[in-house]
Amino acid sequence: MNDVRYSAPNSLDEASKAMMAAGGAGRILAGGTDLLVQMRSGMQKPGVIVDIKKIDEMMSIQDLGGGSFRIGAAVSGALIGEHKALKKAWPGVVEAINLIGSKQIQGRASAGGNLCNASPAADSGPALVAAGAMLTIHGPNGRREIPVEKLHSGPGRTTLAPGEILVSFTLPARPKGSSDAYLRLIPRTEMDIAVVGVGVNLTISGGKCTAARVGLGAVAPTVLLVEDAGKALVGSSLDDAALEKAAAACRAACKPINDKRGTIEYRTKIAGVLLKRSAAIAIERAKGN
Amino acid sequence: MAKMHITTTINGEPTEFLCDPQQSMLDVLRDNLGLTGSKEGCGSGDCGACSITLDGRLVCACLMLAPEAEGKKIETVEGIAKGDQLHPLQKKFVEFAALQCGICTPGVLVAAKALLEKNNNPTETEVRFWLAGNLCRCTGYDKIIRAVMDVAADMRGAAR
Amino acid sequence: MSTGKYKWIGTRVDRPDGADKVTGRARFGADFNMPGQLIGRVLRSPHAHAIIKSVDTSAAEKLPGVKAVVTAKDLPEQPNVIVPAGEMQVNLRDITRNILAREKVLFEGHPIAAVAATTDAIAKQAVELIKVEYEVLPHVIDVTEAMKPGAPVLHDHLITEGVKPAPTKASNIAKRMDNTKGDFEAGLKQAEIVVEREYTTQAVHQGYIEPHATLASAAEDGQVQLWSTTQGHFQVRGFVSRLLGIETSQIRVTPSEIGGGFGGKTVVYLEPIAVRLSQKSGKPVKMVMTREEVFRASGPAPGGTVRVKLGAKKDGTIVAAECEIALQAGAFPGSPLGPACWTSFACYDIPNIKVVGFDVVSNRPKVAAYRAPGAPISAWGVESTLDVLALELGMDPIDLRLKNAAKKGTKTSYGPTFDTIGFVETLEAVKKSAHYKTPPKPGYARGVAAGFWFNVGADSSAASHVAEDGTVTVISGNPDIGGSRASLALMAAEELGVDYSKVRPIIADTSSIGFNFVTGGSRVTFATGLAVVNSVRDMIRELKVRAAKTWGVDPDAVIWEDGVAKPAGSNVGEFEPLTLSQLAATAGKTGGPINGHAQLNAQGAGPGFGVHVVDLKVDRDTGCVHIDRYTAAQDVGTAIHPSYVEGQIQGGAVQGIGWALNEEYIYNAKGRLDNAGFLDYRMPVASDLPMIDALVVEVPNPHHPYGVRGVGEVPIVPPLAAVGNAVARSINIRMTDLPLSPPRLSAAIDAATPKMAAE
Numbered sequence A: 001m002n003d004v005r006y007s008a009p010n011s012l013d014e015a016s017k018a019m020m021a022a023g024g025a026g027r028i029l030a031g032g033t034d035l036l037v038q039m040r041s042g043m044q045k046p047g048v049i050v051d052i053k054k055i056d057e058m059m060s061i062q063d064l065g066g067g068s069f070r071i072g073a074a075v076s077g078a079l080i081g082e083h084k085a086l087k088k089a090w091p092g093v094v095e096a097i098n099l100i101g102s103k104q105i106q107g108r109a110s111a112g113g114n115l116c117n118a119s120p121a122a123d124s125g126p127a128l129v130a131a132g133a134m135l136t137i138h139g140p141n142g143r144r145e146i147p148v149e150k151l152h153s154g155p156g157r158t159t160l161a162p163g164e165i166l167v168s169f170t171l172p173a174r175p176k177g178s179s180d181a182y183l184r185l186i187p188r189t190e191m192d193i194a195v196v197g198v199g200v201n202l203t204i205s206g207g208k209c210t211a212a213r214v215g216l217g218a219v220a221p222t223v224l225l226v227e228d229a230g231k232a233l234v235g236s237s238l239d240d241a242a243l244e245k246a247a248a249a250c251r252a253a254c255k256p257i258n259d260k261r262g263t264i265e266y267r268t269k270i271a272g273v274l275l276k277r278s279a280a281i282a283i284e285r286a287k288g289n
Numbered sequence B: 001m002a003k004m005h006i007t008t009t010i011n012g013e014p015t016e017f018l019c020d021p022q023q024s025m026l027d028v029l030r031d032n033l034g035l036t037g038s039k040e041g042c043g044s045g046d047c048g049a050c051s052i053t054l055d056g057r058l059v060c061a062c063l064m065l066a067p068e069a070e071g072k073k074i075e076t077v078e079g080i081a082k083g084d085q086l087h088p089l090q091k092k093f094v095e096f097a098a099l100q101c102g103i104c105t106p107g108v109l110v111a112a113k114a115l116l117e118k119n120n121n122p123t124e125t126e127v128r129f130w131l132a133g134n135l136c137r138c139t140g141y142d143k144i145i146r147a148v149m150d151v152a153a154d155m156r157g158a159a160r
Numbered sequence C: 001m002s003t004g005k006y007k008w009i010g011t012r013v014d015r016p017d018g019a020d021k022v023t024g025r026a027r028f029g030a031d032f033n034m035p036g037q038l039i040g041r042v043l044r045s046p047h048a049h050a051i052i053k054s055v056d057t058s059a060a061e062k063l064p065g066v067k068a069v070v071t072a073k074d075l076p077e078q079p080n081v082i083v084p085a086g087e088m089q090v091n092l093r094d095i096t097r098n099i100l101a102r103e104k105v106l107f108e109g110h111p112i113a114a115v116a117a118t119t120d121a122i123a124k125q126a127v128e129l130i131k132v133e134y135e136v137l138p139h140v141i142d143v144t145e146a147m148k149p150g151a152p153v154l155h156d157h158l159i160t161e162g163v164k165p166a167p168t169k170a171s172n173i174a175k176r177m178d179n180t181k182g183d184f185e186a187g188l189k190q191a192e193i194v195v196e197r198e199y200t201t202q203a204v205h206q207g208y209i210e211p212h213a214t215l216a217s218a219a220e221d222g223q224v225q226l227w228s229t230t231q232g233h234f235q236v237r238g239f240v241s242r243l244l245g246i247e248t249s250q251i252r253v254t255p256s257e258i259g260g261g262f263g264g265k266t267v268v269y270l271e272p273i274a275v276r277l278s279q280k281s282g283k284p285v286k287m288v289m290t291r292e293e294v295f296r297a298s299g300p301a302p303g304g305t306v307r308v309k310l311g312a313k314k315d316g317t318i319v320a321a322e323c324e325i326a327l328q329a330g331a332f333p334g335s336p337l338g339p340a341c342w343t344s345f346a347c348y349d350i351p352n353i354k355v356v357g358f359d360v361v362s363n364r365p366k367v368a369a370y371r372a373p374g375a376p377i378s379a380w381g382v383e384s385t386l387d388v389l390a391l392e393l394g395m396d397p398i399d400l401r402l403k404n405a406a407k408k409g410t411k412t413s414y415g416p417t418f419d420t421i422g423f424v425e426t427l428e429a430v431k432k433s434a435h436y437k438t439p440p441k442p443g444y445a446r447g448v449a450a451g452f453w454f455n456v457g458a459d460s461s462a463a464s465h466v467a468e469d470g471t472v473t474v475i476s477g478n479p480d481i482g483g484s485r486a487s488l489a490l491m492a493a494e495e496l497g498v499d500y501s502k503v504r505p506i507i508a509d510t511s512s513i514g515f516n517f518v519t520g521g522s523r524v525t526f527a528t529g530l531a532v533v534n535s536v537r538d539m540i541r542e543l544k545v546r547a548a549k550t551w552g553v554d555p556d557a558v559i560w561e562d563g564v565a566k567p568a569g570s571n572v573g574e575f576e577p578l579t580l581s582q583l584a585a586t587a588g589k590t591g592g593p594i595n596g597h598a599q600l601n602a603q604g605a606g607p608g609f610g611v612h613v614v615d616l617k618v619d620r621d622t623g624c625v626h627i628d629r630y631t632a633a634q635d636v637g638t639a640i641h642p643s644y645v646e647g648q649i650q651g652g653a654v655q656g657i658g659w660a661l662n663e664e665y666i667y668n669a670k671g672r673l674d675n676a677g678f679l680d681y682r683m684p685v686a687s688d689l690p691m692i693d694a695l696v697v698e699v700p701n702p703h704h705p706y707g708v709r710g711v712g713e714v715p716i717v718p719p720l721a722a723v724g725n726a727v728a729r730s731i732n733i734r735m736t737d738l739p740l741s742p743p744r745l746s747a748a749i750d751a752a753t754p755k756m757a758a759e
């Protein structure tokens, strides 16, 4: 029998220490909605489970003003969805996180866990990449910050060093006239993994797009920041031609695989379709801001 | 292996149990505590048959580690009826034939109750999306949705 | 709904097991435990096709906590004999190999060995310690591929049945089946229009939410007790007896509440293993499948190919029809080929019919029954082709079906001539429905399709007992999957003329009531219902005897009416009517307990017909389908409990919608199932669907005292083509391969777009 230990430390230093002590056998438990499935299938056989939900910093949402928020990595989707100010400021990020699984999953699953599981199809990824979220990481050698798109190194792999824990992600302040949106394609209406996911974050000023970032999920080994798509939008009046150019950039950025969830052709096509649709929603929202 | 001693509250009763650190809450409910009302349809969060609430929040018991119950409040299907009185949802499910085989029913009831406690005036679409995590293979959902909507209407009527 | 003819039948009473099932009290398969029980786990093949060179269980046996290990060596060899299994047939030689592989593994997930240990964790560890040496063989998954010469052959002894002269070489084609009516070729010559299409469907799973589970306890004296979630506990008893060589009466099987079956729980997988583990260890053994095991190794329904050719006159009269079907049987012969062939044109009165079918093995789990086994597959082909015909003729799809509808007196291609049936009434009900009279919303298109199922009778036993206070227990032996207790109690209450609440229906174990065939084929309300009615009649006969004794008159002079015994006429004498409770109170003096019994082989199960209408929209950019409105009409004979009748129709329709849109078994290049879980085997969720309007049509079955027809099977037959036909009318492309998943629809739309632009 492999002995498993469970600990629920109250501080990040303790948690980090516990992970270091466990060597490669430590696993962080936030919502557990991925970890327990992986343990059950035998994909993960942890020696130590470190439950980080007793660490306040990881469980809170801070309003930093000007539309900037810091969200603890272990805060559940349900709590994020209930945070009115956050939802108003970052509807795309919130809707992406709220699309992770059923209401039951939402009760526990966190954006931090969704990110650290490092699936290229994770719903939080494209929206947070589009948002330009910064991650705060706590490790044995102190803290560091990285842009969210630098977290993943491949399917299921992150750039976190041993003992490092994702503490929170910070959404930046944005000028007036900004908003975001996230859309994914799934065969059913719920309970599926994204075949493609697109997050769009943009700012409109004087009828022109002044800033835009596009995140694209499930079409490559990691979530992509599609810089060309953003460039296609910036400076335009967000007319059909600009949207088509951005859609083409998304299609060009795709390096998908054929699998049980979709074909290469389909994913590539849908990346363009969803770019247009989510941009349309973001534009609508930005005009209202 | 060393068992863990957990102190929690289940359906209002202070409860203690011993468990393995990696045991799921669902296994503890069913195997250690004899509360077999919560069902296992998948063990992976995809069917909702194991739905419970944890400090009032709807979750899958199969995706929760038993040690996480320490100091928390858990409600299961066994706690829905009060004394010899069925909850209105339970009554309505029988009256509307919202169950056929009944294996999904405990999870659906726990989830529906959590919805109505949050929102007693849901639209049909809201009910359908709220219950999307509860698979039912028998009913086609029609009578389940009708039963939940009807109880919601009764609740609003009673509150008026 | 039922007219004022009946007091109880047709009412929506609360089901007798309702309170138990809404409180979590009801005990399903995995809810049974015994003190000192062991947990059993199965080792399964990672290969789709391989020779088993050796199995070494020694390390597993040595692991502390392991109490027994079994392999195929622990099950006696079986003869090459076919026996009925639910709605399908199985070969004993094959079924023992399906339970534990012998010479070869034939699909990924094929069981090889099993262990029983003190904990689940130890059992899992022990399974990993069993060493199997394989010689991996080339595999074949697809039906068409499996039929080709040169395909890897699964069984060296398999010579195609039904072909003359018999082939000399083994192949994967287990059987060819032919059935004809009139002369297809001659009929085709009279046709003014001919349409032909070829279709495919993928394997789909029944998808019951409760995994297979059993608890076995074998005693030192040879007696065996089993608790099992099954559609037929008598069937479980029979198989355990045959497969383990235990006398039938030594085995007592108690059915648990059953969390869905849809045909998939008419077969045995775990039970013989659990019993053997219990015999070897001397302890009770509990076994529960994981969801993944359910997908990989319990019966899906087959996929297959269907080619349909129809010849018709310009006025829509079909003069010739041909259907060729090849079905996946899975690793062993025995797909539901017969029903697939026989149902294909059963809805229609066509003079010249030719149907050919093939039963094909491949490296997939052995298929099991699934609601109207086989019928949805041939209906997908036939009803889609009918829609092609309707479009080409410019005819309303209901009118085309009305023109050709089978009626009383229509001779089927498979032999029988229909008695009173309700297909025309069902079509007309749809035509008159609010749904059909309203055009689809803008952007939406409408599809229509029909379906047929024979319905089944077969063996049932029942007993009725009057308790001391005059209340009644009705005992039968069919697990209640969807409210059958309520229907049986309603019929008993009606027959007896007492209040529904005074009748308590019970499902007895195999030792407490006579034999009952499985719950399946939509037979329980019909056949077991008939047995219950007869047992109540037997009890009434006895009640009249007791009343006669009380009054000192001849039993023939007593009648039973409205729940009381009365003198047959004034000439009998002046007597106050005797109620059940009065007769029960004096039973000790009039001859002892008052019971009734019945056993029968029910004939004359009335066939059922369904017609479904769906309005849907296809998102041309993504290929996603949105269903806006769905109506399912069906002739049910008499709706004993209308809510459960509607529920069957709604549930079956939604399973069919899932089959049409997203459900499929997906295999990778290694022959391994890629989507063995609810996440990627996409069954419909609540948010995918609208309300399903069940339109209940009642054309009573003349062969049942209350006119009952089976209900449960028919509703899964029409949806595949109803959805496909709506999609075809929405995007102007005839889709022929299921499922109509977004990537597939999107690809079809893209492929057609440049062509349409060029036109």
Ligand code: FES
Binding pocket: B039, B040, B041, B042, B043, B044, B045, B046, B047, B048, B049, B050, B051, B060, B061, B062, B063
């Ligand atoms: S058993 Fe927990 S969701 Fe299925």
Ligand code: FES
Binding pocket: B098, B099, B100, B101, B102, B103, B104, B105, B135, B136, B137, B138, B139, C209, C259, C260
């Ligand atoms: S009633 Fe059987 S799964 Fe819902």
